[in-house]
Amino acid sequence: MTRTLLTGGSGFIAAHILDALLKRGHSVVTTVRSQEKAEQIKTSHPGVSKENLDFVIVADISAPHAFERVVVSDPPFEAVIHTASPFHLRAQDVKKDLLDPAINGTVGLIKAVKNNAPSVKRVMVTSSGAAIMGFSKPQTYTFTEADWNNMTWEEATSNPLNAYRASKVFSEKAAWDFVEKEKPHFSVTSINPPMVYGPIVHHIKNLDGLNTSNERIRDIAFGKAKDSCPFTGVFLWVDVRDLALAHVLAIEIPEAAGQRFCVSPGQYSNKDIVECIRESFSELRGGLPTGDALKPGDFPPTGWYGYDNTKSKEVLGISYRPLKECIVDTVNSLNPFVNKGEGR
Template sequence: MAKVLLTGGSGFVGAHILRTLLERGYSVTATVRSSEKGDKILASHATHRSRLSYVIVKDIAEEFAFDLAVQSSPPFDYVIHSASPFPVDFTDPVNDVLNPAINGTIGILKAVKAHAPGVKRVVITSSFAAIVNTSCPPKVYDENSWNPVTWEEAVANRSLAYRGSKAFAERSAWDFVEGEKPGFDLVTINPPLVYGPVIHSLESLSGLNTSNQRIRDFVLGKHLGNELPPTGTFLWVDVRDLALAHVRAIEVPAAGGRRFFTTAGYCSHKRIVDAIRETHPQLSARLPDNPIDDFPENCYGYDNGRVRNMLAVEFRSLHQGIGDTVSSLLRFM
């Protein structure tokens, strides 16, 4: 039975990765920020209790934060690093956003190399933010695409700080593996907007991940009329498919040393509203009557062939993903 260290196990994406790992027979240790979060994880997976444990890592950006977490008996075979700081309100882009993202990523790689020699592969949750090029979009985004943002731009422009942090953190990870030659190989998973049902412990809808907050606001009737907020990113993925991609990334030998642009395809706020109306007609009165679709005629293309072919991930439709998301959110209303 292979053993996996999963960081961020109590988060939106991490909870789905954890469930997928347990369903596929792995033994898992999840990192959490408190014993309260860890105990909730154990309680929610009582049938897999013999294969599940947790370890506390209060601040992933601290130096040596993972040194104890990566040490285990029996030792870990794989590490999936899904934990990532996502500060909504920040004052200092360097100390609040950029450095924490980079330090958290490099910190776990250093810890694995120094204290967990049995680890064969590390899978890191990166982002479409490390791929996207808003100034000059390519005709087709794929794993060869990189965000060209510079450090100076990320520091000077608040809106570029998060995207820059993801790009710099991922590049730092690849540079580390190339320069340090550790005993493990690296895989990065790059999703765009992540929608899908909520299964982790959530006290209120205010604690939703950023993407699902959009759906919450539609369901709550915050966008009546025909105008919708800008979609921004026109690509999405269901969190369950994203979780499977992470797990398949440790199962497929050929995945080592590769990025995976994990997207199901196109979306827009208009298409999301339509999906909510179709799957939950009782909510129609809370939705815009005839919203304008801002999906561009000449939208950039995407190539998710590597995920589909190498990792054998079959993506859910937007209709199913949004419908299941709304059903999960209604439990909190």
Template sequence: MKVLVTGGSGFIASHCLKTLLARNHTVVTTVRSAEKGEKILAAYPESSKGQLSYVVVPDIAQEHAFDQAIISEPPFDAILHTASPFHFNFQDPKELLDPAINGTKGILCAIKEKAPSVKRVVITSSFAAIVNPDGHPDVYSEDSWNTVTYEEGIEDRGKTYRASKALAERAAWSFMEEEKPGFSLATICPPYVFGPPIHVPESQKALNTSNAYFAMLMHGGWKEKLPPTGTWLWVDVRDIALAHVRAMEVPEAAGKRFFTTAGHFDMKEVAEIAQKRFPEYADKLPTELTSDKPSALYGCDNSRSKEILGLEYLPLESSVVDTIKFLQSHQI
């Protein structure tokens, strides 16, 4: 299949590229600049000539941003839309909200109008679109939705990221219902995403949000006390990449959300794995490791991802060890 991946330099997207190439798909990815595009091509020397290319989309929040990117010869069969900001360093909440919502609506409109060959679109959503911190259910599943509004996302910075993901995914499903395009949609909803990056970050500051925790541990940032776990669910990035690709390939994935999580964890477990597998970090951890996981914790149902996408989730130890080894090897 010929596939467009948006935001190819991102943590999840870069693994999607690797998985797609390994499964012999032809891939085009969007990047914000030609410089980023060339770095991506250099990161996948195993791809055959012509199997991987890029197209520049400077600002995904702009109207008609993807209009040219989705036109291709031969035409695209599927599109993985992963491009959305994920950081907490914004000045204005709209910096997160608008690119996520407008980018999602914009690419779906463009596909319907200009790329009739596309049969499947897969969008990266998040557990943030599922979780309801004001009142957890007994078990989270694909039927669970975060009810945050745009106004709440503007007024409460603690809700801004969750609003960006929930409202973007809702916009996608509303588009499908109202516009009835010629393609089907699947969405992927991961919680914390751990695992080694594909691209070597220029510095510790350039690490994606979740992997910054590992760098903190390695540099003594956990010495006084462990950081709060926050969301007690996790998944490895390599499983998430496979989930995207399988959601594109499998006919039964059409019209479905996928809650993709390997299960519960806490930072105490991460610290214990680091302590056991990397004794050199023992003195960078508290003498006594304590868990912040509540005794009564919500459950999670990931059965749909196993049954339809065939996922077999990596264990936490593999993810932690591989990530720390990556950071060590690149002296981050």
């Protein structure tokens, strides 16, 4: 059993990581932004003792010294998994809402671990394929863990999407730079997923509060995309449950120390999502795009980039779920909200 600090435990990805940690016998303290969110997580894990699941409130991860006391625990932490970072495209001030929390939160956390948590051996950073994939390369290129997206600050502050992508680049680079310069007592590992889909297990009030990536499945499944399938954009994906397991394996497996991991089973398109839903949910077929309305969501004629997942399979031993299983399970997790007339 490893005593683990998990940041941002109420989020889409973090909720699955928490499930995986508990199922594999780890003891967890997770940060949340409010007591209300702590109570919601407790409700999702009835019967789990305070010794195995506890909470600490961090209202603002970008605040100076936000994690100084958080990283101190009895029994002491041996691992930290840092997932807390904003991902939404509605930011009014991209520096304040996206860039600062990602960069300052990551740097503040690893500084706090170095200064106050000598027992920690591994810090896991939830990064992104956005920190690897820079789209200036030809679309026949296959990205690996050696690649970096070389976005500039000017590009980062030009719009919310660029700001999100840059926030993952800058925050992950800051973590690696810290390790190189400060030589801390712990190793850093990063997990770099592309588009993340999968069933929701975290608390949401309705489908308007859905995480950004799953909004795409919601809109396709429940008729909002009938007239035009959304453009896919990033034609690489991963199931959130496989991503969560990758995080936990990366704190368990010694060889994962100091590594980056491309985590994805490969390519997909929004047209593929449509077909998965069409095959599995007869009651939803009337709201799905057909014919020319499908074309925007298909692969580009020139093909798209590859993403080398060899290391994730060989070092972590990940076996990836197929797209259809992911989409079916996701739609089933959203159906209760639709049945209540919410989120349409």
